[in-house]
Amino acid sequence: MKSHSSTLLAEVRTFRQNHPDVRYVDLIALDIPGHFYGKRYPIEMLEKVAAGSPLKLPQNAVLLGVQGGLFKIGDYCFNDGDPDANRRLVPGTLKPVSWESQPLGQMLITSDGTEAPIEFEPREVLAKVLERLHHKGIHPVVAFELEFYLFDKKLADGLPQFARDPLSDDADDQPNLHIERLSRFSDVLDDMAQTAKDQGIDITVITAEIGPGQFEINFGHLDDGLRAADWAALFCRSTRGVALKHGYRASFMAKPYLQYPGSGMHVHVSLYDAAGNNLLAAHQQQPLRHAVAGCLELLPHCMPIFSPNHNAFRRLGGTVNAATRASWGFEDRDACVRIPDSDPRNLRIEHRLASADANPYLVLAAILVGLEHGLEAKREPIAPLNDDRSSGTDFPVEMLDAVRAMQHQAVLRDKLGAEFVDVYCENKRQDHLAFQQEIHAREYRWFL
Known part of the structure; x- marks a missing residue:
C-alpha cells in the first residue's frame, strides 16, 4: 500500500510541475447508465488523497438514473441512510483537460480494489470478471x-x-x-x-x-x-x-x-x-x-x-x-x-x-x-x-x-x-x- 501511495503521489507531483496553472482536478467515475459523476478537488487536496487520505463519495451515486435522479432499489437510496463508500485513485489517469475554458485536470476513481468495493459499480463488476x-x-x-x-x-x-x-x-x-x-x-x-x-x-x-x-x-x-x-x-x-x-x-x-x-x-x-x-x-x-x-x-x-x-x-x-x-x-x-x-x-x-x-x-x-x-x-x-x-x-x-x-x-x-x-x-x-x-x-x- 505504501508503494502504491508513493507512485500516486509521484504522479500528482509530476502533473503539478508540468501543469502549474491547473488549480482543480475532476475526480470522476462512471455510474450505471454510463454517465460520469464525481467531485472537483483542489490540486492540494488531491495530493493528500494520493498520500493516503480517505476519498469518500456517496455509494448511491452509482445508482443514478439517466436524468440523474435516484430510484428506490431495494433498501438503497431511501432506507440505507445514503452512506459514503471509499474510492481510490486510478493510477495513470491524471491528465489535463483541454476543452474547458479554464485549465483543469481529471482523474478516474473507483471502488474496486478498496476494502469494501461497491458490488454494483460497473468498473468493479468488470474487475471481478477479469x-x-x-x-x-x-x-x-x-x-x-x-x-x-x-x-x-x-x-x-x-x-x-x-x-x-x-x-x-x-x-x-x-x-x-x-x-x-x-x-x-x-x-x-x-x-x-x-x-x-x-x-x-x-x-x-x-x-x-x-x-x-x-x-x-x-x-x-x-x-x-x-x-x-x-x-x-x-x-x-x-x-x-x-x-x-x-x-x-x-x-x-x-x-x-x-x-x-x-x-x-x-x-x-x-x-x-x-x-x-x-x-x-x-x-x-x-x-x-x-x-x-x-x-x-x-x-x-x-x-x-x-x-x-x-x-x-x-x-x-x-x-x-x-x-x-x-x-x-x-x-x-x-x-x-x-x-x-x-x-x-x-x-x-x-x-x-x-x-x-x-x-x-x-x-x-x-x-x-x-x-x-x-x-x-x-x-x-x-x-x-x-x-x-x-x-x-x-x-x-x-x-x-x-x-x-x-x-x-x-x-x-x-x-x-x-x-x-x-x-x-x-x-x-x-x-x-x-x-x-x-x-x-x-x-x-x-x-x-
Missing part, C-alpha cells in the same frame, strides 16, 4: 470501436441538425464513407484525436461512416480490459467537450435518426494463456466455436446492457449492420458476433450488438462472461450466417421484456453477481417507466 478469468489462466486482449454523430451545436425545436460543412457552410452532404468528409471536418476530428492521445488513449483508425456527420474511432488492442474500458469511457467525455469547443455537438446516442444508421460499440476480444498462446485457435479452432455458442446463449439475457435505453432498441434491425437476432458469421457484419479474417495468433471475436451509449465496463463484462460460459459448457453454436442466412435466435426488443430475461438468468447472476443483476435490472426498469411519464405531441395528434 480477476476470475486470470485465475483460470485466461488473459483477454481487447479493443473498442465507437461510432458517433456530429450535430450542429444548436438544436431546432429540440431536434438535432446536421453538422455544417466548414467549407460550404451547408449541411454535411458528403457521400457515405467518403474520405472527403474527414478532410472537411479535419479541424474538429484532429483535435478529438489529439485530445484523446493526451488522455493516454491509443487512437488508431478514423472512418467517415454512413450516416451524415457520423464517424467511427478505433482504439488500440490492450491486454488490460479495465484500461480498455477506461479508454472508451474517457473518449466519450473528451469528444463531447472538444465538439462543443468547435461549435458542434457530439453524441453517442444509439439512433438519432430513424432514416440513417445508428451508432454502435464494437468490441474485439481475443483470449490468451499465460504463455501467449491464443486459446481460441487451439484444436482447430474448436474453443472459438464453444466461445461463440456461449456468447449467443447469453446474448438475449444481456440486452439491457447492450441496449441500455429506449432509444437503443430503435437501432436494432436498422438500415445497416444491426442484427435483429443473435447470430454469428465469418467476415459478416450482419452478425452480432463476427469473426474477422486473421491468422491464428490474432484470432478473435468482434461483438457488434452494443449501442455506442452503452456502459463499456458492463458491455465488456457481459461479453467475457459469454466467452467464459461457452468455453466451460463446450457446446456447438448454431449455423453461421455464411451457411444459413436465416440462422439466429430471438432476443428481446423492448426494455421490460429484456429486464425480465436478464434478472433471473442463473449464469449471469453467478458470474456478474446477483446483487449487481438485481440492482441493474431495477435501475433499467425504473428509468424506462420514468421515460413513459410524458405525453408526446404525437399522442394528441392520434388520440385527442
